[in-house]
Amino acid sequence: MDSLTGLLDGPRARGAFLLRSLLEPPYALRIQDEAPLTVITLLRGTAWVLPDGGAGVRLRPYDVALVRGPGHYTVADDPDTPWQTLIGPGEACTTLIGPDRTSSVDAAGRTWGDGPDSGTLLLTGTYQLHSEVSRRLLAALPAVLVRPGAPGPVELLAAEIGRPEPGQELVLDRILDLLLVAVLRDWLATPGSGAPGWHTARDDAVVGPVLRLLHEEPARPWTVAALAARGGVSRSALARRFTELVGEPPMSYLTAWRLTLAADLLREPETTIAAVARRVGYGSSFALSSAFKRERGMSPQEYRRRA
Numbered sequence: 001m002d003s004l005t006g007l008l009d010g011p012r013a014r015g016a017f018l019l020r021s022l023l024e025p026p027y028a029l030r031i032q033d034e035a036p037l038t039v040i041t042l043l044r045g046t047a048w049v050l051p052d053g054g055a056g057v058r059l060r061p062y063d064v065a066l067v068r069g070p071g072h073y074t075v076a077d078d079p080d081t082p083w084q085t086l087i088g089p090g091e092a093c094t095t096l097i098g099p100d101r102t103s104s105v106d107a108a109g110r111t112w113g114d115g116p117d118s119g120t121l122l123l124t125g126t127y128q129l130h131s132e133v134s135r136r137l138l139a140a141l142p143a144v145l146v147r148p149g150a151p152g153p154v155e156l157l158a159a160e161i162g163r164p165e166p167g168q169e170l171v172l173d174r175i176l177d178l179l180l181v182a183v184l185r186d187w188l189a190t191p192g193s194g195a196p197g198w199h200t201a202r203d204d205a206v207v208g209p210v211l212r213l214l215h216e217e218p219a220r221p222w223t224v225a226a227l228a229a230r231g232g233v234s235r236s237a238l239a240r241r242f243t244e245l246v247g248e249p250p251m252s253y254l255t256a257w258r259l260t261l262a263a264d265l266l267r268e269p270e271t272t273i274a275a276v277a278r279r280v281g282y283g284s285s286f287a288l289s290s291a292f293k294r295e296r297g298m299s300p301q302e303y304r305r306r307a
Contacts, residue, residue, distance in 0.1 A: 016125050016126060016128065016176050017091055017126040018124065018125045018126075018176065019110055019112065020110055020111045020112075020158065021111075021113050021120075021121070021122040022118040022120070023045070023077070023113050023118050024119055025045070025081075025120065026077055027077050027081065027084060027098075027114075028074055028075070028076035029075045029076070029084070029087060030072070030083040031067075031074065031087050032086065035070070035126040035127060036069045036127055036138065037066065037067070037069060037126075037138065037180075038125070038127070039066060039124070039127075039176060039183075040064070040067060040075065040124050041062065041064045041065070041122070041157070042059040042121070043061060043123065043155075044061055044120065045061075045118075046058075046059075046077050047075060047076070047122060048075070048077070049073060049144050050074040050076060050079055051067070051072075051073040052071055052072050052073060053071075054142075056079050062148065062151050062154050063148055063149055064147055064179055064182075065144055065145065065146045066141060066144070066146075066180070066184075067144050068138060068141045068144075068145075073143075083097075084096055084098040085098075085101060110162070110164075121158070123161065125157075137184070137199075140195070142194065145187060147182075147186045147187060150182065153175060153178050153179055153182065154179070156175055157172070157175045157176070160172055160175060197246050197247045200245070201245035201246050204241070206233055206237070206242075207238075207241055207246065209230065209231055210227050210238065210250065211246075213227065214254050214257060215257065218261060218280055218281050219279060219280060219281040220281065221281070222250075222254060224238060224239055224249075227250055255291065255295070258280040258281050258282070259291060259292055259295050261279070261280045262277075262279075262280045262292060262300070263296070263303065265280070266303055269304075289301075
């Protein structure tokens with residue numbers, strides 16, 4: 001399982017919050033919903049995404065922005081426009097100044113704003129759940145990542161939001177996933193984009209094969225010596241090269257990967273903790289519980305209850 005597959009192979013978008021915003025400048029939406037990940041794309045008009053404590057990014061038509069939570073941010077026609085609308089947890093919307101845009105929400109609850117002739121059209125999709133398999137990738141993302149989007153998927157999303165038909169929620173979720181994956185693939189493939197070391201190291205002649213082994217066979221009782229033998233290098237050479245490129249030693253990476261997989265498997269209510277332990281390379285539920293609590297600060301049982 002590669003890093004990008006891991007991002008969406010666990011809880012994909014399920015009933016994601018999706019909204020079409022029709023806005024007439026000046027506008028400024030203060031977003032404090034603390035969602036783990038939000039996808040924003042612009043079809044027409046002007047928009048800035050302004051993260052707290054970071055540099056603002058301007059969107060052009062068909063650009064797609066990923067905003068990493070739970071930080072707060074503002075979406076506005078201009079960086080100097082004062083906040084007019086506050087969107088809090090649970091998508092609760094409050095008008096601070098100016099027109100009450102919430103009064104124009106359509107019957108399906110997916111369109112709001114200043115009317116169909118407004119100068120700006122924004123589409124927003126919010127992921128509601130943390131996918132533990134994606135934890136490393138989400139942590140590596142900048143606060144705001146913007147990439148040019150393909151008109152086809154963006155326009156398809158816009159059309160589907162305005163088409164309340166049977167199965168709409170499922171279709172919208174999958175289109176949102178498509179936009180997300182397209183942006184991530186472009187980001188990861190662009191040299192100098194700031195992609196995480198554990199992704200760029202895949203192309204290294206020594207570290208790449210070892211990473212694939214750890215991802216594809218996490219339950220095997222790996223040692224540095226065994227990995228080095230498979231890579232055709234000495235233990236010291238592998239440890240040095242792996243740490244240099246990935247940012248941590250091989251066994252530390254394996255432990256984190258196993259526990260990440262375990263966290264995702266714990267979301268499956270029919271899977272026992274002993275079964276999860278076996279699937280990720282721990283000899284017993286006790287061994288998994290000890291490692292999980294040491295790294296995550298809670299037992300697998302407590303994590304399962306919270307999830």
